[in-house]
Amino acid sequence: MNRFNGKVVAITGGGSGIGKETAARFVAEGARVAINGRNLDKLASAARDIDPSGQKVIVLAGDISDPETGAALVDAAVSTFGKLDVLVNNAGVFNPKPFLDLTEKDYDWYLDTILKGKFFTAQAAAKAMKDTGGVIVQTGSMWAIQAIGATPSAAYSAANAGVHAMVRNLAIELAPYKIRINAVAPAVVETPVYNTFMSDDQVKEVLPTFDAFHPLGRNGQPQDVAEAILFLASEQASWITGAILPVDGGVTAGHH
Template identity: 45%
Template structure:
């Protein structure tokens, strides 16, 4: 992939301060893009900027995707900003397995409300892309959007990710005439900080991830850079004839579990 395909172009990475989103932001910076990372926590924005600034031109925005007011305010800022937005990555999310019969309205809203923020920010960015001749969008879906694992109950999470993947295909069709490509990736188990709160200790997290390695046909869990490589490919000119695709990045899980 030629670095010049990203040179001086601007990317927004929602959820770009941790995990797969931060790895994507770093790789985009290394390829010459200017990157705006978005997170609901100012502390995570500040920490990410400190780390990522070594790789290129990066700025940050604190934004709670589930707040209609904050999303509307950010869209207003986008509309007034004269800069072109060439790339958008919707990477924010939470993973909190919980049995369907025990799930609460709060659990449901925490997962599904993120999509509402994605939807309207993507709409605003797509309008800018249309005006400026096109762009590329990648959403992070999930293996669990289309697959169920009995020992890991994720009904609300899967519902949210399945919706995001359906949105990907529909947006790709509607925006194709405007030279805007929309794709998604569906990761399997990727070693990020997503289990930290669930497991309660660093050792617990390590043991949990260790136990997941063997279910992948390729014999290991994914790393954030595995996912970032795929996202940056889909954003790039190398993927110019790809839109409406949900790409499995899962060590072979979608084909079958070991």
Template identity: 40%
Template sequence: MQNTSQATALIIGGSSGMGLESAKLLLKRNIKTIVVGRNLEKLNQARRELAEYGDLETMQADLYQVEGIQRIVELANNSTQHIKYLVNSAGYFKPTPFLDHSNDDYDTYQELNRAIFFISQAVAKNMLANSGGAIVNIGSMWAKQAIKATPSSAYSMAKAGLHALTQHMAMELADHNIRVNAVSPALVKSTIFESFIDPNAMDETLATFNGFHPIGRIGQPEEIAKTVDFLLSDDTNWVTGAIWDVDGGVIAGRN
């Protein structure tokens, strides 16, 4: 007998940026949404911002801790809740020259991929037990193109792995009515840059990259979220295994 539990969206890394804006669009479509974040202050702020849009839950979980991953896996194992939509939006970015990378900062990227892998596995099993679902991973243009001004070998390696995972999951899960896609943004305004840019100078600093994009400006989180929402929707029922460039034209050519 088919499980008739409520369809739910799960946003990993949804307390800011593209994840937050994706949650907002899903809530506006009357989809119950669970937002997972690491930072409690940001998570509470997200709750205040999103609460007006619909049925929202939040969960604090650190993807660098086994306990944090397990909390999300246990949620996915809850048979009364069909996680029909998954967005893997958690990320970290700090440009570091290849010759300067340490074991620790390399592991920062790879451990995040490991968490995404096993969270996605648990959610896919939840989808399989219900009527299927859709997954969107937040990849990166840096996975496809090296930019000398932002040396990002470990980050790019991790994101390229996420692109590959997207395609492998799409192939293996298609028979179970589970679609898996990714978006590949260029530079988008996000708190992820606070790891190396003073928040007070964020807008001014990011504006120096406007001319890098053929369209002439950096992206906004809501612009990426609209593509994420589209890929999760029934309007893209014949799309799986795709890596969508949402990058102001950078992959086509850089100014």
């Protein structure tokens, strides 16, 4: 399938995990892609993995919590590839910590990276899309829908609930411009985010204990979420806007 022939896509958090997998799938289906992340070396390595030719992927390093980073990513896509058709607002951070231990610095880290980052990057993208139409897909979270005692995440969940609310509001505001916006809400997905607060050995030990938490009996993989993102970004979803799609192995449906 080449659903994205000639399309131009910008992806935040594109250097690893869900973002990198999503970028690879867009390129495989004919798109040209601009990826953002904080680490230039990681981004450059991801770009080489995705597109050894060097023609279809550009990189822009920067912290998405600074609105200038999102604007620069959109500008880079438009100036290099001529336009912007799709924004995948994927960058996020995660490190469970009890509410009573959360500091203002922790709170700001979550709210600025997850909510402020997605807010102003979406604004920059919408400005670039307002005459041509386009699609925004956000990575939200199952934790914004349901609290999980094993992974205390008050600030993280609050930030993602903001992302979900933003989807509904922007769906209405941007509909006259033919810009659709939706979100995926994943449960536990096996990505390098867990290595940011656990050692490799801990990850190997802890992640399998979450398999049974999902009614379908396994953790998610980056491709599970990437497939949903590509669907929402495609013409196949042309009548879907303002939706939050759980991609969670059945978690929000209930528990055994």
